[in-house]
């Protein structure tokens with residue numbers, strides 16, 4: 297029972313039952329380093345006897361990630377949700393926060409958890425990220441921050457949002473859970489916000505099973521995040537402000553090292569599948585796929601497809617489910633419909649949410665499988 301509850305929802309079938317013996321394909325498949333590699337890494341941790349509390353494996357992973365992502369202000373944490381909560385705290389964000397309704401629930405729930413009031417700005421229907429013009433309309437005397445998501449790793453309009461934040465004296469937080477390694481205009485995506493958060497969950501491109509990070513540009517904020525993740529400890533008997541337990545263990549960090557060893561392969565093999573989907577689906581003029589700008593170095597984290605109508609998306613789900621393939625309605629529902637955020641309506645986000653699906657995409661995905669899924673999507677649409 298507990299096993300069922302804990303199964304990640306990204307790996308749960310939506311509906312439809314595949315025929316017996318059919319291989320099931322979920323929206324993502326966690327990249328697993330060889331078990332021998334894990335055994336070797338674990339045995340060195342076992343020898344040291346140190347399993348957590350800012351151990352050497354974690355410190356080395358943080359250093360590698362800082363170098364790989366060109367993110368000197370990176371602080372590793374135990375997940376991407378705690379990263380969002382700590383970002384809000386470390387920047388002293390309170391009262392109203394302008395948020396996107398088109399994201400995973402953690403973006404908005406973490407703001408509410410931190411006692412902020414989410415104010416939804418609608419999204420740009422092409423980029424799928426928060427619309428800067430809508431953000432401007434949402435600003436009041438109580439606004440203290442903008443919390444925007446780089447949706448599917450596709451960056452927000454970072455220049456427009458920076459200009460709005462500066463003009464109105466607002467903090468700018470990016471939920472970069474999907475944007476590991478992305479660059480805009482040659483600069484790392486994490487360099488654009490006051491804090492950018494990352495998720496290293498097992499469903500993500502780079503993972504530590506569970507894990508995450510916050511990247512801050514101001515060294516004082518980096519220091520605050522580092523205190524906050526460790527109960528506020530500034531030494532065994534001294535405290536620097538209030539903190540929680542946001543630490544990443546040595547075992548999680550070890551998995552991170554092993555996944556990072558393969559990161560170039562992970563991204564390039566995803567890229568192969570991503571481009572193949574794009575080519576197959578380009579033949580269907582009515583579909584919208586992610587439009588990555590020329591200024592963006594993308595990470596191929598997701599392959600979302602926007603259909604003409606919800607009915608069409610649902611038909612594709614049924615067709616694929618019958619073949620043992622489980623795309624995901626991601627993000628659905630639009631977060632302005634959350635019961636604890638009542639009263640605001642974002643029509644564009646609701647519309648997009650109702651008719652978007654993410655197709656299966658993972659490292660080492662067989663291109664024949666991509667072809668099969670792409671063709672099934674095409675066939676399902678042509679029958680509508």
Ligand SMILES: Cc1ncc(COP(=O)(O)O)c(C=O)c1O
Pocket residue numbers: 375376377378399400402403445471473474494495496497507508
């Ligand atoms: C956009 C977005 N934000 C935040 C999170 C939360 O990250 P985590 O699962 O590491 O807490 C996720 C992860 O699923 C996500 O997709």
